[in-house]
Amino acid sequence: MQVFSTFEHSMYLELAISSLEKFGIPKDRIFAVPLANRTEERTLVDTLHRSDGVSLIDLGMALATAFSVIGASIGFVLAWGPIYWGLIGGAAGFVIGLGIKLFYIKVIKAKQRLLKGKHAEVILVVDCDETKAEKVESILWDHLALGVSKVKT
Structure with a gap:
């Protein structure tokens, strides 16, 4: 046996x-x-057949929603109007959220993984x-x- x-x-x-x-x-x-041990880095973008459970766009979508509402509200008094400023605010919020999430995954999580010493x-x-x-x-x-x-x- x-x-x-x-x-x-x-x-x-x-x-x-x-x-x-x-x-x-x-x-x-x-x-x-x-x-x-795994020698190659994990991919950031998930495919249809493989997912690691980490979402890159969740924070970007939340900030895009918040910034688009704020942009549309402020757009009533600005020259281009609420629609353009809502779209600009949504795009800016998405880019900021995506940048924060990428920084968190690439820098902070990688440092935590090294400190834990996953073997x-x-x-x-x-x-x-x-x-x-x-x-x-x-x-x-x-x-x-x-x-x-x-x-x-």
Whole structure:
């Protein structure tokens, strides 16, 4: 039977491996595979088939609405009239909102991601007898595994 689990790359992984060795699982039956970190930047524009849940235009649309209302209100006393000034205010609000959101995503979120130190996980595969599978699973859970699954071979 094989027991698969995922861990963050931390000391708990090393403790889990040493506990498995103390339990009687030989080293050649334990296989750890570190996953590679993403090397390319995420795209800002979503496609029809892929979306990351981050919207660029939400703040732009809100500011466009607010600025167009203000522009139309002020436009009653200005030379071009309320329609032109409402359109100018809406365009200016959208550009300002888009700029704020791009700055937030590219600068502030990127800095937070670097400070958090988001690292890839490690997949741990343990090949053992069916009689030891329950104990191996409990050892992995006790050492803060992110997920555990058993597969009969």
